Structure formats: C-alpha cells, structure tokens
Amino acid sequence: MILQRHAEDRPAIKAGFGEPPKPTGQRPVLPRVVATPLLALLLLFLVSSCATVDRRHQVIVSIPEQRMALLKDGAPLATYPVSTSKFGLGDLPGTSWTPLGKLEIAKKIGAGAPSGAAFKNRRPTGEIVPPDAPGRDVIVSRILWLRGAEAQNQRAFARFIYIHGTPEERNIGLPVSYGCIRMRSQDVIELFAIVGNGAVVKIENQPLESLVPGLKPVPDRFVSTHNFAPTQIR
Template sequence: MSAILLLSTSCVTKTAAKRDTFNVLKISIPAQEMILYREGKMVKSYPVSTSKFGLGNEKGSYRTPLGRMEIAEKIGSGRPAGAVFKSRKWTGEVIKPDSPGRDPIVSRILWLRGTEKKNDNTYSRCIYIHGTAAEKDIGKPVSYGCIRMTSNDVIDLYRKVGEGATVYITKKDLGEEVPLAPRIGNSNEVEIEALPLSPIKHAIPAFQPNLTSQSGATSGEHAAYAPTDHVTTTSAALPSAHPAELTNPETLFQPGAPARMAPPARERGAPATVPFQIPQTDPTEAPRKREFRPFRMSST
C-alpha cells in the first residue's frame, strides 16, 4: 500500500512540475490574430480564425468564449501534418490543405479549459486551438467556436507551449493592453501584470463580432493531438456535430522552452508592472485625540 501511495504521489508531483508558467497566448477577436508572449516579451504572432457565430459561452451556441483560460491537454504528438482527427483520435487519414469539400480538424489540438466563472464550461464544450484544412479562410471568423490555425502554425505553437500555459481571448485589438490576474507581492505592494503593447501592424480588416442572440449547434470542434517532429506540411479542421466528449486522452507534454527563460523585464530595468504603494503611517506622529459629543434628541 505504501508503495502505491508513493508512486501516486510521485506521478502527481511530476505532472505539476511540467505545467507551463512562462507562456501567455493573447487572441484578438478584431484582428483575428494570436500573439505568443514569453515572460512578458512577444515571441511570435499567428493568424487565426474564430467563430462565425460571434462570442459567447452558451452550450450549443458554436460561439468563441472570452476571458482567461489555460491549455488543459495537448493532442496529436507524433502525427504527420494533415492528420485527420475525429473525437480527438487520429483516423489514419492525412489530407492536403484546402482539399475540395473537406474541412476536418487536423495536425494538432490544444484543448482549452476556462479559469473564470463566465467561461468555466469551455472544456466541456470542447473548445480547442487546432489545425484546419481550410487554410484559405484563416484570418476570417469562420469556425464553430474553436480557434483555427494553419497546420504549420499549430505544429509550431504546439512545440513552444505546454499544458498550463495561459490563453487570453479578448475583444480588444492587439494594440491595447490586456490586464492579467493580480499578483500579490509583500504586504505593502500589489502589482498588476499586463501584456505589453504589440508593435505589429495588421493587414487583416477589423472584424465586428455578431453579439445578437442566436440558437445554434452544439459546442466546439473536435481536434487531435499533433506531432512534435520536424513537419512542414499544413492541414485543416472541421467542426463535428458529435456531442462533446469528456474522455481524457493520453497527453505528451513537451515544453518548448528551458526551465529558466530570459530574466523578467523588471530585472532589466524596464518594469513590467505598476506597483501600488499602500500609505504608511508615521510612527513619530502623535495620535490624534477624538472628541466625543453626546447625541441629544430635540423635541419639536
């Protein structure tokens, strides 16, 4: 029994140690673009495609949720670019980008989990970042709730991030700061972290999401795990009409960065946070005396 408990504890510790705490993905709905940040510095940008039904978290709405999430699972390691997935399992088929009449989920899947009350059903809705065979439509809102990428891009992203990496989907443009969760320092200081402004200029016209109420299909699109080898092809992904499946497929976490990245911006003399100092009282100042006066009712 003790051996079993020891093995169980070691497995839990090992999994926790693999969580990606260095990378943040910011996805802008107006720009239809994703930026990868590592310790506050922009690493790379990717064009994406979000839902053609607009924004929301309702089950069966096919809409893209907003807010802060994390990568819960990575699917597709070792599969070729263009590998077709159904219910997050490889069918054995490999297709080329923009194959006529085909729009399956391909290459890689990054399954998202919501970390806020407003998007806490993201995982059960099967909202993914995944590859799509319809690469000609990337940069336009044409998905069924998921975040679509080209096969080359999703394979590249898959190598760079791990499970636990933060994903932030926002209605703001890439030129606007996105505040993250408060980080508590010592008892006299509170720091608010924010993603820096992006210097990227976009060729994609701004997209105004349709926020009107719509009844729609089920949830996000089903995707699969992607390979981690050197693959250069691309592929696509098609939303599936099957109900959301909550099976936990085998995952392979491969962190895309060493344990310690470049030192944070604040160590290089360029503070990335705005500290708020709590006022301190002067210990030499004599305490003020309060004068108490009895309250009297006046008769009228």
C-alpha cells in the same frame, strides 16, 4: 467470578481452526513499511504533475484582429493569424460561439502526427488532408483542448473548444469557425511544440497591441493573412 464466567462462556478453540499462531522469532512486518514506498510514489507523482504545468508561456488571441500572440515569460515570442467563430462570442451551451476570457490548455492531442492528419472525436482517422482541399472542413494536425478558468467560459471544455489546425487555410484571418480557434497546420504544430498543459490562453475582444505591450499593430486586420509566415520577434 464475573470474569471467570465470561471466560467459561467462550467456545473452545478447536485444533487447526482459530489456533493462535506460534511464535517464529521473526519480527512482524508493520503496515507502515509497505505504505512508505507507496506514499513516496504518490508524492513523486504529485510533484512531477506540478512540474509539468507550463507557467512560462501564454497565448493571447485578439478577436478583432483574428491574430494570436505567443509570449514567453511575458515577452512576445511570435504571432500567428487565426480564425474564430463566425457566429459570435460567448459560452452558452448548444452554441458555436468562441468564449472570451482566461482559459488554459487542458489536453494536447496529436503529438507526432503528420501535418494535415485528420482527427475525428480527437482520434486520427489515418487520412491526410492537404491545405485548401476542396469541400473539406475537418480538424487536422494538432489539437489543444481548452478549459475555462472563469465563470464566463466555464463550459468551454464541455463544448469542445480547441485550438486546432484546419485545411481551410485560405480563410485564416477571418472569423469562419464554429467556436474553436483555427490555425494553419504549420503554425499549430509549432505552437503545440512550444506550449505545455496548463499554459494560460486569453481570448479578448481587443487589439493585440493593447494587450501585449511593445507589439506592433497589423496594417489591415480584416484581410486574410494565410500567405505570410508567423511574425518572429525573438
């Protein structure tokens, strides 16, 4: 009787409104049939994202030598002169210091841009700045945006610490930057083409020969080296 009373309390179904669908003889499409391709695409994206992380190359920067070593599978591939901060080392907000420790390449910006192409807020301005153009101190050619991997450099990404090209090539080999790691245009273009996102970058306050076994020392680490080509060790 209770069940009957409940049934009688329900409002009558009007024709055309809430009427149960008539059987069509076709099997209903289950949600999992739609979800399966989406799940496959998601898994493919995750796998491809992991595959693009560069674990074969490593960049090591020596502060006292103002020099960078590029490694592949742990073996030296090339070295380049660089320029780090003229203000000092560290990662405090509001400073122009170069951070120390282990970082990684988070973003690569400027692929295909001509040598000397100027960037502002990581966007090309359309201007080409030649090496040692008087009165020009802008970011050129390529940008490799770094993300800190340790507590001592966790603000590096938010502080816009890059490896980038500079028109002030006469000063490469000396600490004159505002926190970033500067390179000659030809060198940063070459580095950009070799390393990928996720590649480890280590910035250390030690000579390269103590960080990279088998690497030859620089005769005079304090002289600007903007006139010599990268030391190829292939």
